[in-house]
Amino acid sequence: MITPPPSVSPLPVLPSPIEEAEDERLDRRGIRLLLKRDDLIHPELVGNKWRKLHRNLLAARECGHDTLLTFGGAYSNHLRATAAAGRLFGFATIGVVRGDELADRPLNSSLACAAGDGMRLHFTDRATFRRYRAIDDPAVAAELADRFGRFHLLPEGGSNALAALGCADLGRELRGHADVVTVACGTGGTLAGLAAGLDAGLDAGTQRVIGFPVLKGGAFLADDIERLQKQAFGRPRGTWSLDDRFHFGGYARTSPELTEFAADFAGRHGLLPDPTYVAKMLYGIFELARENAFPPGTRVAAVITG
Template sequence: MDVPGLVLPSPLQELADERLTTAGVRLVLKRDDLIHPDLPGNKWRKLKYTLVAAREAGAARLLTFGGAYSNHLRAVAAAGALFGFETVGVVRGEPHDPLNPSLQYAVDHGMRLTYLDRETYRRKADPHVLDTLRAEFDDPFVVPEGGSDIPAVRGCAELVAEIDEPFDVICCPVGTGGTLAGIAAGLEEVAPGARAVGFAALKGAGFLSDDVARLQTAALGHTTGNWSIELDFHFGGYAKRNADLDAFLDEFDSRHGLRLDWVYVGKMLAGLFAQIADNAYPPGTTIVAMVTGPDFETATVQTRS
C-alpha cells in the first residue's frame, strides 16, 4: 500500500555506552519508531497486510480491541483515517472521562469507542461476543487485539532482512506476541544462526509462549525454536511503572537523547541492560533491539506501583 511519509527500511543506531563496552557487547537499535509519525514501528508492519485484506474484502469499517493505553487502537484509528476506513475500538473496562491521551488520539482520528467489562472482554474471541459486535457495527472487518494474526507475522518477518550487518540476538517488547512470532520467522529465513528474545510488558504473561507458538503454527505450519520470552521485567504490569523504571528512562534519555516509550520499549531496554550487567550475553555478542514505537506522551498516567 502506498503510504505518504513512510520511511523504510528503518535506520539502525548503535549505542555508545560504557556499560556495553565493559560487557564487551554491541547494542544496535532498530529505529522502527521513525517509520511513520502515525503508524510507527511494529504497528505498520503488523497492520500492512491486514489493511490489504480489508480493502480486498470491500470492508468499509475496521473493528479492533485494546486496553485503555493501547498503541494498537491509536494505530488502527490512524490507519483508518489514512486509508478511508471507519474504525471502532472495543476498549477493555469502563469508560473514563476525560479520555487518556491514547484514547483521545484515537477519537481525534475518527475512531468510535465502545467498552466491554473485563469478564466479557476476556471472551472477546467467543463467537457470541463477536456476533453481537458484528451486528451492532454493521459487519465490520475484525482485527484482533494488538493486530496479532497471520498477516502480522508475515509483516513483522520482513524487518529481519532490513538488518544489513551480522547480529546474534534480536530483542523486542511483547504485548500480544505477533511481533516476536514474525521476527523469529524472519530469522529462520534470513539469519538462521540468530535468536529472538521477547520482553513481556504484562505481569503473569506465561501464556504468551503458547500464543506465539499458536501464531507461528497458523502462519508457518510449524513453530521455530529460536525464540524465548523474558517475564521478569514488567515493572508492575501492563501500563504500570515504578521508580526503578523511571530512573532507567531518565538515565537513558540523559545518555542517549532518546525518551523511550515506557509501556513497552523502556521495559525491554531496562531488562536488557540488567541482563547485560549480569553477563547474560558473552563478550562479542551483537544485539539488535527493536524500538517499536515512540513515547506517546502517556507519562501522565497515574499507574505507578
C-alpha cells in the first residue's frame, strides 16, 4: 500500500458505496437503478482515476522514479488526477497536452488545477502528440527522455495493464449486486478491469458490462479493451459490450438535450452528473430502458466515476 505523508489527505476510502436511485421512469419498466458512488472515495483522487493510478504509483516508487509523465487533452481528468496524486504522494509531474495553440490561452479549470498541484504542462501540436504516445518506439522514448529526463510513464487516460488490474477491484465490489453494470469509456481501461473483476465471481457469466464511449466513433475501443485484458489477465475476461450512440458529438461535447437531462437527474436524485462522462452514460441507460433492452427485474448499476 502506498501511503501519503502525514500532512496530506488520507487515502481514498474503499469500497465505494452503492446507493439505490428510485426513478418512476425505470420503476414502471421493472428496472432498479443503483449508483456505484466512486466519486465519493476521495475529494481529489476520485473513482476510476485512483483505481487506475494506485498500482502505477507503486510501480513508480519501486523503480525509484520521482517523476510521473503522462498525456492528455485540454479537459483531461486524468491530467488533473495525476497532478493531485503527485502532490499527495511526493512525485513531480509532467503533463504533455494535446494542442500547442492552448499555450497562448488562459488555462481552463482542469489544466489550472493540474498546474496548481505542481504539474509542469508541455503543450505540443497534435501530430507530435500522437507520435509521443508511441512510447514503445525506441526513438520516441529516447526523445522524451532527452527532453524531460528520467520519468515513470503513464499512458493517456492512465489505461495500461496495471490500471486494468486496479479496476478489477471495482468489479469485485459489484459482484452479486447487479445484473448489468454500466460505465462511461474514454480509453477503456476501467471497463477492461471492471469486466474481469465481475468475471471471477459466483455470478460469472450472468453479470455483464455495457460501456458507453464518450468519443465519437468509440467502437474502436473494443480492440483496446481486449488488448488491455490480455496484458493484465492473460486473456479476454467477462461479458461486455459497447454502445457508442451517446457521445453527443464527441469528447467534452454536449447538447441542450444532455444538459437538460443532467439537470433533471440532479433534481430527482441530488447528483449532478458531469457532462463529459457520467451524464452520457446515464442518458444511455434511460434510452436503453425506453427501447426495452432490459427485461423487467433487471438491476442496473451505474458507475459514477466523478
